[in-house]
């Protein structure tokens with residue numbers, strides 16, 4: 001048995017952090033994807049290869065079986081983590097509670113999904129290799145794309161969902177019911193990595209396209225205008241888990257001050273959704289873009305107020321504004337990535353000089369297309385050769 005899957009990263013247009021506290025977020029998938037290959041083996045081992053984060057691990061099945069007595073097998077409850085299993089896995093991997101180490105988080109989420117799916121039967125011997133085009137830990141949903149790929153491949157390997165790819169297909173997607181299963185298992189992976197995720201990132205990784213997310217409810221936005229977006233990675237490292245916890249502390253400390261800010265972010269997401277919808281039903285005017293730009297500016301100020309800005313993100317906003325372009329952070333902030341809205345009439349020479357100015361600040365910067373498909377199964381022919389070469393190295 002062999003399964004090859006991929007899931008996209010995401011950009012949040014509006015609503016990051018507020019969405020954790022029950023407000024609306026608008027998010028869109030990117031054309032940057034994470035790829036995962038799972039191979040059933042007869043080695044009696046479970047191996048995981050994560051070259052993006054330089055992590056390679058193998059365990060004997062006999063070692064992993066020791067975890068099973070602590071796994072109670074009530075697997076229908078997927079909205080919460082099995083605290084006993086998490087504790088046991090932390091001991092097994094040797095991670096303290098507060099440890100946020102990149103490789104430990106990735107290993108823990110893999111082992112959690114693996115044990116919770118296979119723990120009540122025979123543990124299979126397999127090798128999983130992951131490669132991503134997304135920067136890790138930079139606000140583009142790398143953790144969600146990783147968790148969605150793990151969930152899809154392991155659910156397939158367990159037989160809980162079918163492999164949708166037919167002999168003659170290059171790519172295939174699962175039916176709605178299977179996507180819901182993938183999304184809920186991926187949410188568990190996100191809980192391990194994020195602590196308290198809203199679920200918006202794994203929803204975009206699962207369904208792709210643009211969606212509105214509110215309190216776990218996912219509404220795909222099918223009629224959206226084509227937006228041109230510049231992505232900038234400030235390369236300032238940050239952890240979503242730490243930033244989400246920091247925002248929660250601030251809300252607890254200043255509830256009456258922070259609540260109106262979150263309400264305002266909610267109103268920004270709703271206004272943006274309305275404008276985007278108008279742009280598909282009436283001729284697009286400069287005024288539509290003026291409003292989208294103002295919403296970006298207001299939200300960026302709010303994100304600074306809730307404590308998730310960074311001087312490098314201020315630099316991004318300043319450098320792009322000097323060219324008449326508007327930017328905000330995307331994802332958890334504290335560094336990582338920002339988005340810049342390009343107007344249809346923005347000349348390519350302006351884009352090029354902006355990109356150069358941002359690169360001169362030490363940032364990575366590229367124009368991206370948005371709205372790509374959610375989680376997919378692939379035939380090897382439909383995956384870029386360089387990606388296949390990396391996955392097949394292990």
Ligand SMILES: Nc1ncnc2c1ncn2[C@@H]1O[C@H](COP(=O)(O)OP(=O)(O)OP(=O)(O)O)[C@@H](O)[C@H]1O
Nearest residue numbers: 102105106132137138139140141142143240331332
């Ligand atoms: N390609 C990958 N291989 C292995 N682990 C990965 C990969 N991509 C992400 N991860 C895991 O996800 C963690 C980063 O998640 P984090 O939520 O902090 O950032 P993000 O998802 O990129 O940004 P955001 O949540 O703001 O969109 C890494 O520390 C690692 O554990």
Ligand SMILES: C[C@@](O)(CCO)CC(=O)[O-]
Nearest residue numbers: 016017197198199331332
């Ligand atoms: C910061 C946050 O709102 C988005 C991270 O991409 C966290 C979440 O929703 O889980």
Ligand SMILES: [Mg+2]
Nearest residue numbers: 141143144240
């Ligand atoms: Mg994440």
